[in-house]
Amino acid sequence: MKKIAPTLIVAAIAVLPLLGLSTYILHVLILTIMWSVIGMAWNLLGGFCGQVSFGHAAFFGVGAYTSGILYNKFGISAWWGMPASIGVVAVFALFIGFITLRLRGPFFALGTLAVGVILRVTAENLPDVTEGNLGIMIRERSWVDKTWYFYIILTLAVLVFLLVKKVVGSRLGYYFVAIREDQDAAESLGINTTYYKTIALCLSAVITGLAGAFYTNYMGYIDPKVVFALHDISIVVIMVVMVGGVATFWGPVVGSAIMVLLAELIRSIPMLGAAHLTFFGVLLIVIIIFLPNGIIGDIPKLKRLLGIRKNL
Amino acid sequence: MTSVQLEVLLQTIISGIFLGGLYALLAIGMTLIMGVMKIINLAHGELMMVGMYIAYALFSFFKIDPYIAVFIAAPVLFGLGVLLQKFLINPVMKVDSILPENQVILTVGIGMVLANLATIFFSSDYRSTPVTYATKAWYISDFWKDSPLELSISLPWSVSFFFAILITAVLWFFLTKTDLGKSIRATAQDNDAALLMGVNVMRMRMLTFGLGSSLVGAAGCLFLPIYYLFPDIGGQFTLIAFVITILGGLGSTVGAILGGLVLGVFESLTATYVGMGWAPVGRFIIFIAVLIFIPGGIVSLFKK
Numbered sequence: 001m002k003k004i005a006p007t008l009i010v011a012a013i014a015v016l017p018l019l020g021l022s023t024y025i026l027h028v029l030i031l032t033i034m035w036s037v038i039g040m041a042w043n044l045l046g047g048f049c050g051q052v053s054f055g056h057a058a059f060f061g062v063g064a065y066t067s068g069i070l071y072n073k074f075g076i077s078a079w080w081g082m083p084a085s086i087g088v089v090a091v092f093a094l095f096i097g098f099i100t101l102r103l104r105g106p107f108f109a110l111g112t113l114a115v116g117v118i119l120r121v122t123a124e125n126l127p128d129v130t131e132g133n134l135g136i137m138i139r140e141r142s143w144v145d146k147t148w149y150f151y152i153i154l155t156l157a158v159l160v161f162l163l164v165k166k167v168v169g170s171r172l173g174y175y176f177v178a179i180r181e182d183q184d185a186a187e188s189l190g191i192n193t194t195y196y197k198t199i200a201l202c203l204s205a206v207i208t209g210l211a212g213a214f215y216t217n218y219m220g221y222i223d224p225k226v227v228f229a230l231h232d233i234s235i236v237v238i239m240v241v242m243v244g245g246v247a248t249f250w251g252p253v254v255g256s257a258i259m260v261l262l263a264e265l266i267r268s269i270p271m272l273g274a275a276h277l278t279f280f281g282v283l284l285i286v287i288i289i290f291l292p293n294g295i296i297g298d299i300p301k302l303k304r305l306l307g308i309r310k311n312l
Numbered sequence: 313m314t315s316v317q318l319e320v321l322l323q324t325i326i327s328g329i330f331l332g333g334l335y336a337l338l339a340i341g342m343t344l345i346m347g348v349m350k351i352i353n354l355a356h357g358e359l360m361m362v363g364m365y366i367a368y369a370l371f372s373f374f375k376i377d378p379y380i381a382v383f384i385a386a387p388v389l390f391g392l393g394v395l396l397q398k399f400l401i402n403p404v405m406k407v408d409s410i411l412p413e414n415q416v417i418l419t420v421g422i423g424m425v426l427a428n429l430a431t432i433f434f435s436s437d438y439r440s441t442p443v444t445y446a447t448k449a450w451y452i453s454d455f456w457k458d459s460p461l462e463l464s465i466s467l468p469w470s471v472s473f474f475f476a477i478l479i480t481a482v483l484w485f486f487l488t489k490t491d492l493g494k495s496i497r498a499t500a501q502d503n504d505a506a507l508l509m510g511v512n513v514m515r516m517r518m519l520t521f522g523l524g525s526s527l528v529g530a531a532g533c534l535f536l537p538i539y540y541l542f543p544d545i546g547g548q549f550t551l552i553a554f555v556i557t558i559l560g561g562l563g564s565t566v567g568a569i570l571g572g573l574v575l576g577v578f579e580s581l582t583a584t585y586v587g588m589g590w591a592p593v594g595r596f597i598i599f600i601a602v603l604i605f606i607p608g609g610i611v612s613l614f615k616k
Contacts, residue, residue, distance in 0.1 A: 110554055277428035281421040285422065288418045292409030
């Protein structure tokens, strides 16, 4: 059962558009899948390798702008941004990793946070390249219907899920966990920690960048405040993983479902719309205090709290 | 260099020093918390924002001057800091989890809630306190008739700077001359040793978080006559405070003062000679450069 469960879940999700769902529900589903992709990417670096990044918006934004600039400056379809972003983001991540990966723990977190802010301000101040605060608009949309977007992001999510599973199960994954648990011990066992941390960062960044390129195509409009947002991207992705479960395979998926649904729910209640960050903040605080390893990571604890005992 | 260019340069440096004095106050609070509790408080700027809104509310309802509001906002922020530390941060420091950065993420959550609550209560409009002296200035020629250069110094900036120096001096006296201050410094230097010497470490942590919060609240009141106020103002000041603590040297009060002045002057120069919008980029380039080239901060340069 455990082996085929993922296939069943994916199959169940894949038939959803055939049920004739409204555009809005499809939109929420697409957002959920997109966030779980970014969550899985963050989890690879933050959860498994232990390098907590506060600046994933940087990679998301670079991916999004790769797409946007290809369309806007070179006049080719923004979909080329998805393959192109792999190369661009990888090079960018190598450069960022070279600077920030020599930092540890909270310092790495704040170094990456700084990278995100630097990119936002740079994008705002270079109107010749990025159109500045005006943003880039994709004027020719590929499809009005959202079904194709749904399948594209679903395919990406499945591929990323398999990749993460493959990587974590391999020697590489063991190195990542060793680095997370004790970097000095890992180093003394002959693991080239900087090298493996760079690999983790590049993988994570490239996946995030792909999601960013998809975002440009899907939403059709980007500006620096949206794609390089600190709270709405860098922090939300941390929340997605924290809520769902750090260093688990399904954590980001569960987390993004909860976060996106919660966001949509709060937004739809007129009185509470303005307070959505308060809800997120309180949720984050509650999760950190009571379920520090997230919903999936703390299932045993949850069961105990709810009074369900496993029958042995 | 013509005298006009020289005037612009001096003017820029002077306003940079004034800005730096206020930055230093902001950063001392953060560096104290970092030294004693070993955590990075990413809600620091949001606490400052709370201080600013307290001063703003006092001004608009009771016509209390922001400089007097310092004496009300600082104790309120002290209480808020103590409560946050006791009921949120302390429990998390005990919880076991995969990621050690949980406390940092927790402070992000606290900051989000504070900023959002401010939006709900005060709306996201930009506000300012229309104090009567907002545009007044001193001129060098008022004091020195035949001065070759004409420099003007804004009145609210200089008063804020004076207050910042005063508060820093009082804090320095508290930390070096009183028993309580010495206990705080002992806790920062070595938690366990302080505990063995009979220092109530838990109490010191609460006190420090309260003290750091009240400092940043005071800084908020001092910024109010000069800056616009809006609920999301906190984030950028958290980053500024953090950059300064790294620049000055972690946990060092002297470093925070020096770092604040350096950053203030640097930002002022960038704003004049490169462009207003680029000041944040310069700030983070300093940050990354310091992390790479002088990881111990400015203070470590003096120790050599």
